[in-house]
Amino acid sequence: MAHRHEVIVVGAGGAGLATALYAAREGADVAVVSKLYPTRSHTGAAQGGIGAALGNVEEDHWEWHMFDTVKGGDYLTDQDAAEVFAKEVIEAVIELEHMGLPFDRLPNGKIAQRRFGGHTKDWGKAPVHRAAHAADRTGHMILQTLYQQCVKHNITFYNEFHVTDVILEDGVAKGLVALELATGELHLFQAKAIVIASGGFGRIYKVTSNAYTLTGDLQAILYRKGLPLEDMEFYQFHPTGLYPLGILLTEGARGEGGILRNGLGERFMERYAPTIKDLAPRDVVARAMYLEVREGRGAGPKKDHVLLDLTHLPPEVIEKKLPDITEFSRIYLGVDPLKEPVPVMPTAHYAMGGIPTTLWGQVIQDEKNTVVPGLYAAGEAACVSLHGANRLGTNSLGDLVVFGRRAGIHAARFAKDADYHELTEEHLGPSRERIERIKNSTGKEKVAVLRAELQQSMMDHASVFRTGELLQKQVEILKELMDRYKRISIDDKGDAYNTELVEALELGYLLEVSEALVHSALNRTESRGAHAREDYPERDDQNWLKHTLAYKVADGKVAFRYKPVVLGRFEPKARTY
């Protein structure tokens, strides 16, 4: 079947819905294609808040937010992106409130704000209340509110459609191919503008806060087609994943006064970030936790995790402001945070890198910022680059509304002056072949086995601490896994809801994004933000104050180009907290 819409958005998380909504408000005919139902996207799992210098609790300025974002990103953040962001996120939060988002409130009726890692006042002097929140389900509320508005605007949704191809010809984006899960039918989507807002890929790692469905599909599809992925080496581990599952426990818990302790009961962050302690940025805290464990000061029988202590907080703060994480802890660990500390360990959480874009979400294809006409990206799938080498807590929700809105507005305006491109049934060919090959394969390799090997090896060789040796080993493992991937077969040969086929396709994407990540990490011989090389422990501005663009040349072969970091207001300085 064929469909036609001026703007087609891939993904129905916060970024996709914000994009769709603003494109529709610009008057475009908009459709959203999502492999899930919209309210099931992973934005719904974001807990703690959305940072904006509203100044509702105490003095705050967008310049401070911009500074924190740039410093938090270890100066790899593009400062033009950080400036646009810190200004516009204030307006975006107010707009969300006007759309009905149920923020928590202060006694004077204004939106409540709490503290979060890396957010400071007076250029790093002390923590500041900047995260607007709705209990510890802020992402859920943002997702619901944006979806509600999309319903109000009668936006067309193709739910449970799995995108298998982006049609790029003559350097122009022309449409999409997607598999309808209910029927197994391939659909052709013709569009004037396409916006990729399909989220991250935490499922390359064994321990992750990410949903099972976060497999980097669209990043991999574009990468295979010769478009670059930017700064893939920067992958964030969130310090407080519920041990050992990796389910997220919001940084808001530390924002409300929670403290990390090692197996000896020490508040170890005093050693690593004397000024803001447990509210240091995520890369700093995650590394500190690993170091404590490595030096034998871990908690539990295996001494392999640390503890998040909330027991000194008033019970009503925990029950009212952190109800969900309290429940997770009770259900999955049988631990009551009111009475005992919660076992935690860093969990793979957020891709700072992704599809490179301009400030208006236009996808770029080289270091000269040459745009791909008609192709946009926003949210975690994209790399603006707002987050640089390390994203501050709450800036993901801010990113998706600010840059989702910009992508939506630009895409709608672009579509007004653009024509549709001719598409034919032949454009379904590559997707059909790929699917038939998997369905008809008599190979002996199992998707679940390969995926488990990938996730464990990525954890062992390319997570919080890295060395050239480990990364080289992972390069070899990936080559072998990609080779074995060609011999996978599946049991389900049917058409309706062939979720086994979907998982097989997703494994292919996981392998591709892992390849881009590992090669980029091996290539960058310095330590910066979330990319910590033990063989190159120092940040090296001389050689590496630049963005990586990774291009796939062949399986196992990656080429690099570099883009300068946009500097400006803040000169790179040593990063201490």
Next chain:
Amino acid sequence: MQVTLKILRFDPAKDQRPHWQTYQVEAEPTDRVLDLLHKVKWEQDGTLAFRRSCGHGICGSDAMLINGRNRLACKTLVKDLGKVITVEPIRGLPVEKDLIVDMEPFFAAYRAVKPFLINEEPPPQRERLQSPEERERFDHGTKCILCASCTTSCPVFWVNGTYLGPAAIVQAHRFIFDSRDRGKRERFKALGSGSGVWRCRTAYNCTEACPREIPVTQLIEEVKREILFDRF
């Protein structure tokens, strides 16, 4: 420990009607039912189809009937179920394959109550003010993850598929009692109609089924009262 997993299977290409299939899986007491379903799918039988996404009770994808009760597979642990576990699709929505049901009727009811803030007054420069008490008034409904556990546990919904169902009414409640909203009467058209709140027989199944501990029946009663008092 060994667990016997009995799953109600249905493949539209092969089966006239659903049938039970039994699997033996090795499980830890702290495993989620979702983990067991994954073990079956990944190690024994790839054709098993079910929905899931977040894996920790936030996205609402994996609502299913587990040992006769609606629950989320990712929030239900083996230790609370015993060694024989039955899994079926939620009831009252057409089964499409195995544990996957057609959600469209559910979302049609959702859309019918106008689940969005209605307020045409020009907004102020900054946020609309709302006291913590006003915010608290509709807090319960904001927890809803649209998993359909409540609606598909409701005997009225089973019998009469046109009933809006508890989830849609909870969504309506969330806006009716929001001090910023002005769309109450517009929503009453659907809520007060023959397929609206008056179908509710106060069976409390919805409240028991809600994985987010929303007092669903209470919220439905509050909506009924609001419609009644609105007439005077």
